[in-house]
Amino acid sequence: MKNKFFKQLLKYAKTETEQGSRREKLNESPLLRELYDWNIIAIYNNCRVLNGRLFDSEDKLLSNSGIYKEEDIAYFVNQETGYHEDNFYGTMYIQVSKKTFVAISYSC
Numbered sequence: 001m002k003n004k005f006f007k008q009l010l011k012y013a014k015t016e017t018e019q020g021s022r023r024e025k026l027n028e029s030p031l032l033r034e035l036y037d038w039n040i041i042a043i044y045n046n047c048r049v050l051n052g053r054l055f056d057s058e059d060k061l062l063s064n065s066g067i068y069k070e071e072d073i074a075y076f077v078n079q080e081t082g083y084h085e086d087n088f089y090g091t092m093y094i095q096v097s098k099k100t101f102v103a104i105s106y107s108c
Contacts, residue, residue, distance in 0.1 A: 038106040046099050
């Protein structure tokens with residue numbers, strides 16, 4: 001299941017066409033089905049993890065919150081809380097290959 005999700009996510013991220021059908025398949029994943037809204041915003045290649053922090057290929061810090069796990073899917077996240085602390089938003093970084101991460105902005 002995990003490998004299939006990563007392949008679908010990377011395929012979806014690389015192309016702008018046929019978004020509807022691919023998005024429906026991705027919405028079935030345990031990681032994305034709970035989110036109110038989400039959008040793929042970038043693909044980062046040649047990333048590295050150092051001391052629980054995720055860096056891009058130019059050593060820019062992407063996430064310093066450590067690794068989270070949801071039903072066998074490990075990911076990094078930067079999360080903010082809304083003004084009334086009743087909603088959350090941020091960016092998830094999901095590893096789809098050894099050094100490649102897909103960045104997903106979300107709100108819930």
